[in-house]
Amino acid sequence: MTSDYPFLTVEEVPEYIRNHPRLASHVDAGNLASVREIGDGNLNLVFIAKDNAGRGLVLKQALPYVRMTGESWPMTPERSRFEIQSLEAHAALVPELVVRILDKEPGRYIFAMEDLSDHQVWRGALNKGEVHKGVAAEVGRYAGAVAFGTSVFGMDRLELAARQEVSVDPELCVITEDLVFTEPWAGAERNEWLPQNRADVWEFQADHRFGEAMAEAKYFFMTHAEALLHGDLHTGSVMVRKPEGSNEADSVKVFDSEFAFYGPVAFDVGATWANYAIAAARAYALGEDDRAHWCLGLVGETWHAFEAEFRRRWPERRDPRLWDEEFLNRLLQRWRNESWLFAAAKMSRRIIGAAKTTDIETLPPEIREGAARGVLRMARSAVVERWADSTPNHFQELAEWLLVEARTS
Structure with a gap:
């Protein structure tokens, strides 16, 4: 497969910044201290540039x-547009909780963001046993604002119909449909697991109630716009920061929404629930029961x-004539129930599917x-x-009981 647009390189970054005036006001391209490629995902090149004044x-x-398979697995770069849009x-709803976009070049599928070098990825912080109080609540506030502000309410x-028409990348949705809902239970060549868990996987894939639940979850995913x-909201797509000597987070930024689409709120x-359970599984495996309880x-x-x-x-809903308080209560109850369903899908894919998490994968095999x-x-x-x-x-x-019961040493 060949590309019809040039890939950005470390060597080109200074000139790229100089040629984009909106970026030049954020960093001095003629006085750069460093340029690094920091992308650790599967789909993008990511560079951070910092000047000698500390700006970046x-x-x-x-x-x-x-990236993990190369050109044998093509992927439309148009997802960059969907990420920017989302x-x-x-950010129009909760600007303080979303990474800020500085500039964009659609022709090369490049966009620039604020430098969050003073933050860290929340998953990494959790893996190290760090506590950032308040982050989970801010993530919930973000999800609530998005659920209301981008919906019919x-x-x-x-305006909603027009946005829905331009806000879905079918290729990325198919990836989620396969990797999250179908392949962990139905099986796929790219599935992978620890040999010691082979019997667990066989038992899981023989569980027809789970298969029926995934059929429902996949249907909701494909039809409930x-x-x-965000489309891929987890502890690895949230940046966090706290003051020195404090466990209270003073900044939370959601990023990496290239899987954004119109879908089921839950x-x-x-x-997020699935990733908290996975973080707790790591903590229990390490014998850190109090921290596991906190994670859950x-x-x-x-x-x-x-x-x-x-x-x-x-109270700001567009049409209060039918959407009253009783409707709201029923809606929230349905979303809470569906959150369990989608959490189940996300938990299983991270253990069996092609893309796993460092929470579990970096554990020694005997406790993993x-x-x-x-x-x-x-x-x-x-x-x-x-x-x-x-x-x-x-x-x-439920998670506390099952995770403790299953842990090995």
């Missing part, structure tokens, strides 16, 4: 293929902040086995238990 910016360019739409009907979601919420408590923090933000905006087993058991239980009690407290209690 980030350049991100979409590649036309998946970041701008979300917060937008003019014609409720709001302009998909983003459930994705993030489920409630995110949900309650999501609900509070959505309720706060509810139990952590992976616990996450799979939680995924299987979640699709059933959501009907008995869909509260975050029940999610936390």
